[in-house]
Amino acid sequence: xxxxxxxxxxxxxxxxxxxxxxxxxxxxxxxxxxxxxxxxxxxxxxxxxxxxxxxxxxxxxxxxxxxxxxxxxxxxxxxxxxxxxxxxxxxxxxxxxxxxxxxxxxxxxxxxxxxxxxxxxxxxxxxxxxxxxxxxxxxxxxxxxxxxxxxxxxxxxxxxxxxxxxxxxxxxxxxxxxxxxxxxxxxxxxxxxxxxxxxxxxxxxxxxxxxxxxxxxxxxxxxxxxxxxxxxxxxxxxxxxxxxxxxxxxxxx
Amino acid sequence: xxxxxxxxxxxxxxxxxxxxxxxxxxxxxxxxxxxxxxxxxxxxxxxxxxxxxxxxxxxxxxxxxxxxxxxxxxxxxxxxxxxxxxxxxxxxxxxxxxxxxxxxxxxxxxxxxxxxxxxxxxxxxxxxxxxxxxxxxxxxxxxxxxxxxxxxxxxxxxxxxxxxxxxxxxxxxxxxxxxxxxxxxxxxxxxxxxxxxxxxxxxxxxxxxxxxxxxxxxxxxxxxxxxxxx
Amino acid sequence: xxxxxxxxxxxxxxxxxxxxxxxxxxxxxxxxxxxxxxxxxxxxxxxxxxxxxxxxxxxxxxxxxxxxxxxxxxxxxxxxxxxxxxxxxxxxxxxxxxxxxxxxxxxxxxxxxxxxxxxxxxxxxxxxxxxxxxxxxxxxxxxxxxxxxxxxxxxxxxxxxxxxxxxxxxxxxxxxxxxxxxxxxxxxxxxxxxxxxxxxxxxxxxxxxxxxxxxxxxxxxxxxxxxxxxxxxxxxxxxxxxxxxxxxxxxxxxxxxxxxxxxxxxxxxxx
Numbered sequence: 100x101x102x103x104x105x106x107x108x109x110x111x112x113x114x115x116x117x118x119x120x121x122x123x124x125x126x127x128x129x130x131x132x133x134x135x136x137x138x139x140x141x142x143x144x145x146x147x148x149x150x151x152x153x154x155x156x157x158x159x160x161x162x163x164x165x166x167x168x169x170x171x172x173x174x175x176x177x178x179x180x181x182x183x184x185x186x187x188x189x190x191x192x193x194x195x196x197x198x199x200x201x202x203x204x205x206x207x208x209x210x211x212x213x214x215x216x217x218x219x220x221x222x223x224x225x226x227x228x229x230x231x232x233x234x235x236x237x238x239x240x241x242x243x244x245x246x247x248x249x250x251x252x253x254x255x256x257x258x259x260x261x262x263x264x265x266x267x268x269x270x271x272x273x274x275x276x277x278x279x280x281x282x283x284x285x286x287x288x289x290x291x292x293x294x295x296x297x298x299x300x301x302x303x304x305x306x307x308x309x310x311x312x313x314x315x316x317x318x319x320x321x322x323x324x325x326x327x328x329x330x331x332x333x334x335x336x337x338x339x340x341x342x343x344x345x346x347x348x349x350x351x352x
Numbered sequence: 353x354x355x356x357x358x359x360x361x362x363x364x365x366x367x368x369x370x371x372x373x374x375x376x377x378x379x380x381x382x383x384x385x386x387x388x389x390x391x392x393x394x395x396x397x398x399x400x401x402x403x404x405x406x407x408x409x410x411x412x413x414x415x416x417x418x419x420x421x422x423x424x425x426x427x428x429x430x431x432x433x434x435x436x437x438x439x440x441x442x443x444x445x446x447x448x449x450x451x452x453x454x455x456x457x458x459x460x461x462x463x464x465x466x467x468x469x470x471x472x473x474x475x476x477x478x479x480x481x482x483x484x485x486x487x488x489x490x491x492x493x494x495x496x497x498x499x500x501x502x503x504x505x506x507x508x509x510x511x512x513x514x515x516x517x518x519x520x521x522x523x524x525x526x527x528x529x530x531x532x533x534x535x536x537x538x539x540x541x542x543x544x545x546x547x548x549x550x551x552x553x554x555x556x557x558x559x560x561x562x563x564x565x566x567x568x569x570x571x572x573x574x575x576x577x578x579x580x581x582x
Numbered sequence: 583x584x585x586x587x588x589x590x591x592x593x594x595x596x597x598x599x600x601x602x603x604x605x606x607x608x609x610x611x612x613x614x615x616x617x618x619x620x621x622x623x624x625x626x627x628x629x630x631x632x633x634x635x636x637x638x639x640x641x642x643x644x645x646x647x648x649x650x651x652x653x654x655x656x657x658x659x660x661x662x663x664x665x666x667x668x669x670x671x672x673x674x675x676x677x678x679x680x681x682x683x684x685x686x687x688x689x690x691x692x693x694x695x696x697x698x699x700x701x702x703x704x705x706x707x708x709x710x711x712x713x714x715x716x717x718x719x720x721x722x723x724x725x726x727x728x729x730x731x732x733x734x735x736x737x738x739x740x741x742x743x744x745x746x747x748x749x750x751x752x753x754x755x756x757x758x759x760x761x762x763x764x765x766x767x768x769x770x771x772x773x774x775x776x777x778x779x780x781x782x783x784x785x786x787x788x789x790x791x792x793x794x795x796x797x798x799x800x801x802x803x804x805x806x807x808x809x810x811x812x813x814x815x816x817x818x819x820x821x822x823x824x825x826x827x828x829x830x831x832x833x834x835x836x837x838x839x840x841x842x843x844x845x846x847x848x849x850x851x852x853x
Binding site: 436527547 | 624642653655783786
Binding site: 151156177178182184188190191192200201205248252 | 477478480481483484485486487491495498499501
């Protein structure tokens with residue numbers, strides 16, 4: 100694993116079409132090293148889509164998405180990323196085996212895998228479940244395991260797609276704590292959420308997406324104090340509807 | 353029902369001829385299932401995961417071949433293995449090997465088609481995560497095959513059921529030769545043709561019991577494996 | 583996971599592909615299901631094996647299929663009962679020589695109440711004519727076997743076009759003697775059967791032998807060695823040994839000693 104940073108990640112005029120509709124429209128942005136980014140927006144805005152485009156699970160229909168490492172001719176950016184989904188996907192094996200599986204994909208030897216697995220299990224408080232079948236865990240524990248698995252890979256960037264959307268407040272809190280720990284260990288966090296309070300807790304910078312357009316971005320404190328974009332304002336007040344509102348006009352920043 | 357009780361007493365006394373027939377039936381069908389799984393399962397999984405020209409047609413063909421008539425397979429294998437055929441020089445006709453070959457060909461489509469569907473359904477669930485983790489296409493295939501092992505076991509049992517129950521293929525390529533290629537199903541057919549219906553029925557019961565035992569064994573295997581994991 | 587692998591490996595080795603050879607030398611005999619079903623082979627072939635040390639592997643199928651197997655070189659000796667086909671086989675060079683081995687006869691079986699009134703008729707063609715006129719059910723093997731060919735020749739002699747009436751009172755099963763008799767028993771219909779299969783047949787229902795003894799009902803068997811010139815791999819020497827034994831005093835005696843329920847089934851042809 101190289102210690103060269105794969106950031107910044109630049110998006111230039113990215114568009115994504117599917118089913119005859121343009122779901123992402125001319126989106127440009129640059130994720131630099133450092134802050135925790137939260138992509139905010141109503142349902143169907145294209146947040147999850149944007150995340151998948153960044154993580155290369157999907158290819159843009161137009162425009163460019165490029166990691167800094169790629170600009171320099173290195174093609175191993177994928178090795179330094181990880182993603183956690185809204186619903187955790189666990190293999191039919193033990194908790195520890197799930198983590199070791201991910202590590203084996205990175206080519207680590209048995210001893211190294213064991214050591215690293217024990218380490219993240221310790222960090223995430225899952226040691227007592229190490230030999231349990233991953234699939235019998237509660238949803239919250241499985242999501243924690245998903246985070247542990249991602250963390251074990253020591254990613255430079257961790258994408259999270261609405262990681263606590265299906266969890267209760269206690270589990271949500273536990274997950275946010277792990278995310279925080281991962282961030283403190285040096286991983287760049289890029290996540291989506293539609294939960295405003297979560298965004299307020301976790302974000303250093305905010306991207307507001309609506310109908311596939313990036314309408315506003317900037318430091319979290321400024322955004323939550325008072326966004327300039329009308330729709331963003333409506334969203335913060337909980338008044339933004341996801342269907343056409345005749346009085347609402349889309350304004351571009 | 354003299355013959356029926358004769359059949360039962362054959363079983364109880366573990367008549368050596370009957371044991372030989374049962375043993376050969378198991379040998380042929382189990383080896384056929386093994387080979388068909390080694391060939392058919394990766395074929396099905398690959399068809400589910402890889403994209404290549406003609407893939408959709410292959411899916412349709414595999415599904416259709418599940419209904420391959422055993423007697424047709426037997427005929428084709430006969431034509432291949434006959435001394436007048438391309439592989440005649442191997443001298444495999446009328447031997448257990450020929451029967452294994454025929455049954456393997458018969459059940460490869462079943463195992464392949466069912467595996468394909470199982471892996472396909474799993475892929476829908478696992479796709480994004482496996483791609484995100486960086487698994488190679490081959491690695492994805494192996495992972496899904498292992499994760500779907502319980503469903504895949506059922507596919508294997510389906511293949512075994514088909515193999516152990518068929519008579520058309522083994523009759524033609526085996527020749528139903530006494531003490532050499534006579535199996536349960538061909539024995540039953542023989543006794544029916546001699547009019548020994550009760551004996552044939554008794555043998556049928558043996559065959560069904562055999563199949564039940566094997567399936568019960570597989571079920572217990574699955575249960576213990578699943579329980580050990582809880 | 584490794585348990586599973588070990589188990590599979592052991593199973594594979596343990597059930598390792600059985601080869602097509604026993605340690606004893608063997609010859610493959612292509613014959614008919616009716617001959618096998620009579621029980622003749624189980625009775626006399628062990629005697630041959632004792633005398634010669636050679637095992638005989640009998641593949642019993644319909645006459646047409648037996649001849650095809652021999653033509654393809656998948657058998658060493660052909661032993662069927664249809665003179666015309668056998669002569670054609672030898673004439674075409676597939677067989678070396680035809681040897682007369684034995685003969686038995688055919689019988690006409692039918693329901694005990696005999697709707698066509700053929701019981702005891704000495705002329706089999708007359709009996710067949712009466713069956714056709716009565717529209718009573720007649721079950722044919724319809725499989726091009728020796729029995730089937732004999733049956734069709736009798737219908738021809740009776741002036742009946744079996745192709746035209748097939749599916750009406752004339753039913754073709756396309757199967758062996760045993761299956762055909764099963765069907766006749768279930769339908770309570772008439773059928774032509776070789777005496778051997780009939781004597782050994784257990785599912786008679788209400789069927790009885792109604793017509794027998796006509797010279798046209800004689801059923802001669804011939805043994806032919808598959809021509810090694812055509813198929814070099816054929817076990818010619820061993821196959822000839824079997825034929826020689828069948829026509830020898832010992833073989834002929836064994837054939838005539840074979841009885842079902844005290845009744846002799848076959849007559850030796852060698853005088």
